[in-house]
Structures are given as structure tokens and as C-alpha cells.
Amino acid sequence: MPPPAPPRSCYVTLLxxxxxxxxxxxxxxxxxxxxxxxFLLFLVLLAVPQAAPESDTVTCRKMKGKCSxxxxxxxxxxxxxxxxxxxxxCRPFW
Numbered sequence: 430m431p432p433p434a435p436p437r438s439c440y441v442t443l444l445x446x447x448x449x450x451x452x453x454x455x456x457x458x459x460x461x462x463x464x465x466x467x468f469l470l471f472l473v474l475l476a477v478p479q480a481a482p483e484s485d486t487v488t489c490r491k492m493k494g495k496c497s498x499x500x501x502x503x504x505x506x507x508x509x510x511x512x513x514x515x516x517x518x519c520r521p522f523w
Contacts, residue, residue, distance in 0.1 A: 486511045489518035 489511050496511035500521035509518035511521060 449467040485509060485513065485518070492518070492520060494518040 442470050486496060489509055492508065494508060494511075495505075495518075496516045497519045498516045501517055505519040505521055507517045508518065508520045511518050
């Protein structure tokens with residue numbers, strides 16, 4: 430003789446507990462896949478601007494230098510380039 434079937438209220442409770450504790454029901458896996466894809470796309474978009482190289486002009490300004498298309502003025506020395514190599518980055522000696 431087979432065991433008796435559980436009452437219907439137990440089945441509803443089981444479904445509710447699976448929903449509460451994160452066990453996906455049938456058909457919910459596509460939504461979680463979409464959500465995961467959107468999350469990964471968001472992370473990639475956050476990382477892209479930070480991976481871009483810094484221009485030589487910005488690097489010169491951060492080192493307290495000035496860009497000059499001619500020779501560096503007195504009491505300044507050349508220490509790199511500006512404007513993608515078209516000008517010199519001039520920094521003070523001290």
C-alpha cells in the first residue's frame with residue numbers, strides 16, 4: 430500500500446518556503462540569468478573608464494609642470510612631453 434499523500438496545505442507551505450529561501454521555481458531561472466547579465470554589464474561599464482590610459486598632458490600637470498612648445502624657460506627642465514608628444518613638459522629644478 431503506498432504512503433498517503435501529504436495534505437494540500439503542506440504542498441503550499443513547501444512552495445512558499447522554497448520561494449522565501451531562494452530556491453527557484455520553474456520558469457524563474459531566466460529572470461535570474463537576465464539579472465546576472467545586467468549586473469555583469471554594470472560592473473564592466475564601471476571598470477572601462479578607469480582602465481583608459483592617462484594623457485601625457487594630465488601627467489605633466491600632476492607633476493606640477495607646464496607645457497611649452499618652445500624651449501623650457503630659465504630655471505626649468507624638460508621632463509616629458511605634452512599634447513601627445515608635440516610639446517615639452519617643463520618642471521622647476523627644485
